[in-house]
Amino acid sequence: MKRMIKLITLGLVGALIITTTAFAQTKGGTLTVGMDRPMTGFDSSMNPRPEYNRRNAMFPVYEDLFSQGADGKLVPVLGSSVKSSPDKKNWTVKLKKGIRFSNGEAFDASAYVVHFKRYQKSKAWGFLRGMVGPIKEVVAKDSHTVEFRMLRPFPAFAAILSNPVYPMWANAPKHSAKVGKELNRQPVGTGPYLLSNWTPGVSITYVKNPNYRDPKSQHLDKIVFKVIKGELPRLNSVKSGAIDVMLTRDGKTASQAKKDPNLQVLTELVGGTTTIEFNTSRPPLNDVRVRKALAHAVNRRADLKASNDGFGIPSTDWFGPGSKWYCGGKTGYPEFNPGKAKGLLRAYGKPVKFKMVTMPIKNFIVGAKLHQTFWKRMGIEVELKVVPPGPAYFRAVRSGRFDAWLVGISEAVDPGLQGQAFFSKNRGNSTKSNFPDVDAALKKAWRSFKDDGTRKAAYCDYVRAVVKQQPILFRAHNNFAVIAGKKVKGLKKSSLTLTRLHKAWLAR
Amino acid sequence: MLYYIRRKLLHLIPITFAVTALSFFFIDLLPGDVADAIAGVGTDNAVVDEAVVQAIREDLGLDRPILNRYFSWLGGAFTGELGKSYQTGQSVSDAIGLRLPVTLQLLVMAQCMAVLFAVPAGILAAYRAGKATDKFVTTLAFAFLAAPSFIIAIILAFLFAVILNWFPATGYVPFSEDLIGNLRSFFLPALALALIEWPILSRVLRNDLIETLQEDFILLAKAKGLSYGYILLRHALRPSSFTLITIVGIQLGNLISGAVIVESIFALPGIGTLLVASIHAREILMVQGIIVIMAVAYVVINLVVDILYGALDPRIRQ
Numbered sequence: 001m002k003r004m005i006k007l008i009t010l011g012l013v014g015a016l017i018i019t020t021t022a023f024a025q026t027k028g029g030t031l032t033v034g035m036d037r038p039m040t041g042f043d044s045s046m047n048p049r050p051e052y053n054r055r056n057a058m059f060p061v062y063e064d065l066f067s068q069g070a071d072g073k074l075v076p077v078l079g080s081s082v083k084s085s086p087d088k089k090n091w092t093v094k095l096k097k098g099i100r101f102s103n104g105e106a107f108d109a110s111a112y113v114v115h116f117k118r119y120q121k122s123k124a125w126g127f128l129r130g131m132v133g134p135i136k137e138v139v140a141k142d143s144h145t146v147e148f149r150m151l152r153p154f155p156a157f158a159a160i161l162s163n164p165v166y167p168m169w170a171n172a173p174k175h176s177a178k179v180g181k182e183l184n185r186q187p188v189g190t191g192p193y194l195l196s197n198w199t200p201g202v203s204i205t206y207v208k209n210p211n212y213r214d215p216k217s218q219h220l221d222k223i224v225f226k227v228i229k230g231e232l233p234r235l236n237s238v239k240s241g242a243i244d245v246m247l248t249r250d251g252k253t254a255s256q257a258k259k260d261p262n263l264q265v266l267t268e269l270v271g272g273t274t275t276i277e278f279n280t281s282r283p284p285l286n287d288v289r290v291r292k293a294l295a296h297a298v299n300r301r302a303d304l305k306a307s308n309d310g311f312g313i314p315s316t317d318w319f320g321p322g323s324k325w326y327c328g329g330k331t332g333y334p335e336f337n338p339g340k341a342k343g344l345l346r347a348y349g350k351p352v353k354f355k356m357v358t359m360p361i362k363n364f365i366v367g368a369k370l371h372q373t374f375w376k377r378m379g380i381e382v383e384l385k386v387v388p389p390g391p392a393y394f395r396a397v398r399s400g401r402f403d404a405w406l407v408g409i410s411e412a413v414d415p416g417l418q419g420q421a422f423f424s425k426n427r428g429n430s431t432k433s434n435f436p437d438v439d440a441a442l443k444k445a446w447r448s449f450k451d452d453g454t455r456k457a458a459y460c461d462y463v464r465a466v467v468k469q470q471p472i473l474f475r476a477h478n479n480f481a482v483i484a485g486k487k488v489k490g491l492k493k494s495s496l497t498l499t500r501l502h503k504a505w506l507a508r
Numbered sequence: 509m510l511y512y513i514r515r516k517l518l519h520l521i522p523i524t525f526a527v528t529a530l531s532f533f534f535i536d537l538l539p540g541d542v543a544d545a546i547a548g549v550g551t552d553n554a555v556v557d558e559a560v561v562q563a564i565r566e567d568l569g570l571d572r573p574i575l576n577r578y579f580s581w582l583g584g585a586f587t588g589e590l591g592k593s594y595q596t597g598q599s600v601s602d603a604i605g606l607r608l609p610v611t612l613q614l615l616v617m618a619q620c621m622a623v624l625f626a627v628p629a630g631i632l633a634a635y636r637a638g639k640a641t642d643k644f645v646t647t648l649a650f651a652f653l654a655a656p657s658f659i660i661a662i663i664l665a666f667l668f669a670v671i672l673n674w675f676p677a678t679g680y681v682p683f684s685e686d687l688i689g690n691l692r693s694f695f696l697p698a699l700a701l702a703l704i705e706w707p708i709l710s711r712v713l714r715n716d717l718i719e720t721l722q723e724d725f726i727l728l729a730k731a732k733g734l735s736y737g738y739i740l741l742r743h744a745l746r747p748s749s750f751t752l753i754t755i756v757g758i759q760l761g762n763l764i765s766g767a768v769i770v771e772s773i774f775a776l777p778g779i780g781t782l783l784v785a786s787i788h789a790r791e792i793l794m795v796q797g798i799i800v801i802m803a804v805a806y807v808v809i810n811l812v813v814d815i816l817y818g819a820l821d822p823r824i825r826q
């Protein structure tokens with residue numbers, strides 16, 4: 001009897017909580033989001049860049065096939081189930097039935113086929129493949145079953161299917177064919193909102209998708225993304241109520257926002273890392289003792305404090321503590337030890353002098369100067385050159401004029417997509433790494449696809465092999481923050497810098 | 509006068525030709541181009557095949573010789589076709605058409621505010637020349653003159669938007685949607701520009717007024733027993749405002765550069781922000797379009813100033 005009463009009471013409390021939450025989700029209003037960079041377009045074959053403003057601004061229009069539950073299991077969104085062949089070369093996804101694009105077109109397997117055929121024909125396919133894996137072809141097995149056929153076994157595809165990976169976001173096929181290049185300005189997805197107006201460089205306005213299958217989840221009438229350059233103007237805008245939400249990677253902005261009781265700040269330890277890479281093919285950085293000495297000479301906590309207001313943690317591999325692929329800090333990464341650095345340099349026995357390039361953005365330039373100072377204390381002379389970000393920077397890196405360069409590495413959804421830059425035969429091997437142990441560890445990681453545990457062990461072995469050779473210095477994991485006024489409700493922490501802003505609502 | 513206007517307008521042709529050619533060639537000298545940006549070169553871990561970038565370049569016609577590209581653009585410009593953004597596909601004319609009214613409103617409001625501050629301050633300083641009031645106005649003027657516009661803009665935004673919440677920190681409300689909202693969204697940016705603008709105008713007016721006040725006709729007015737205020741406003745102000753008008757005209761052009769920063773801080777979608785974004789993205793056609801508009805604006809503003817001279821002083825018309 002007592003148990004019965006307990007159950008009834010629990011049930012009533014649960015129902016009350018659910019009802020209260022449901023009532024709390026007020027309908028209507030416009031959510032205004034401040035973007036740091038302007039939108040360059042919705043067609044990823046024309047604008048493949050994975051910049052976080054763009055991805056967040058695209059998200060209300062599109063949906064993923066699956067998402068991930070708290071337990072890491074797949075949660076159906078547009079897909080209902082997924083199955084892979086034993087060799088992980090073919091992945092079969094069953095799609096949900098009855099789903100429509102915002103223009104009324106049916107969402108089915110042929111839509112995915114058309115979507116990927118467009119991408120594969122595009123000039124950006126080489127770039128996009130870096131995000132969706134080595135897809136050879138996409139085939140419609142029946143009206144609602146689609147098969148992704150890979151060039152090689154690719155266990156990482158499970159993670160790609162269940163994370164917000166934007167090249168997977170399909171457009172309505174008939175509409176795509178009709179508008180051609182204009183798809184870049186006229187996206188049509190299955191998401192809860194549709195594009196109402198886009199004034200390039202100014203704002204993007206979304207309104208409710210009338211064909212959306214779950215109208216209850218469309219809390220907002222409109223979502224407006226406004227371009228507001230600069231951290232301070234955007235923070236001031238949130239504080240004054242001119243906008244509701246801003247997204248940032250800047251530590252100082254996040255710290256300032258946290259001090260304001262009228263703001264809510266959701267931070268994500270994204271993983272990925274800022275790094276310094278070395279050209280390991282020529283003296284003095286072709287000697288592992290010098291590279292190790294450079295690592296030991298730097299106090300990375302001081303670097304993090306100076307360059308990003310302590311927002312984040314020093315990194316020891318590409319994945320952060322929030323990721324299931326994180327190696328737990330056990331990669332053997334050299335800690336700050338000036339004595340050891342001096343000893344290694346003494347063993348090297350020659351003066352160390354090299355050229356380093358950085359970008360004129362705060363995190364990079366402060367970090368570069370700090371490293372230069374730490375290294376100077378060891379008697380290492382570094383000539384620092386500043387090159388504007390973007391194409392010019394990467395040309396400078398690739399020109400061979402520099403021995404070291406600062407670079408940010410985004411967190412991928414799976415180790416299968418990360419860290420290949422140190423494989424000696426990789427075209428993107430900018431560090432000119434040629435270490436048999438690193439190659440062997442990476443090959444082993446690629447071949448291990450039995451289960452996640454085995455894969456993680458192999459991946460961490462690979463990271464340890466890289467750290468042992470030190471063609472790269474890890475600086476800190478990239479953090480990300482969503483800053484919003486208190487009237488914005490239902491905000492969820494971002495995942496890989498992607499925030500489901502369209503799921504929020506505004507308190508009256 | 510018509511001959512004069514025609515001659516001034518004819519100047520537009522070589523000016524436009526020179527500025528567009530120079531900007532076209534200078535932008536081309538910068539490393540990298542829009543094809544890199546489209547291909548994703550420069551993004552975190554992007555490994556982009558050079559062949560992909562080259563293919564995009566060919567697709568956009570960026571592989572043609574620069575002279576060929578320039579004259580092809582010039583031909584289009586003469587027929588009113590300024591091209592399209594490589595990245596977004598938006599027409600250059602549309603982009604400029606959308607943003608020009610914003611910048612114009614900002615500049616006009618800023619200049620009006622600056623004149624509103626400068627004229628009383630200049631008159632007051634001239635009237636009390638050498639005295640404490642003059643020294644105070646001079647010090648204040650130099651303080652604002654020394655402050656960069658972005659600092660003033662940030663302080664204004666913090667004070668009036670974040671602390672007092674009187675005006676929006678950022679954003680733009682079109683005139684057609686809400687007049688009050690529009691004026692509120694422009695107030696702080698215009699004030700930021702006006703505060704760095706008024707000191708020059710005020711100093712120029714003060715100096716000219718002091719000189720005018722020593723003229724014989726002022727002495728005559730005084731002898732007639734007219735009040736000092738009347739003499740200042742009715743007799744001295746008009747002949748003392750030639751330099752002021754010239755400076756207002758010239759500064760209106762110069763304000764465009766200040767507007768670039770202020771527009772960014774207050775997120776006003778004007779020509780300034782468009783120009784900066786286009787330079788970053790190597791959107792050469794967009795940059796060209798804006799430069800043509802700016803060149804025309806400079807010439808037209810100077811023409812208007814010259815016409816105003818004539819209106820103020822009939823001797824110039826003759």
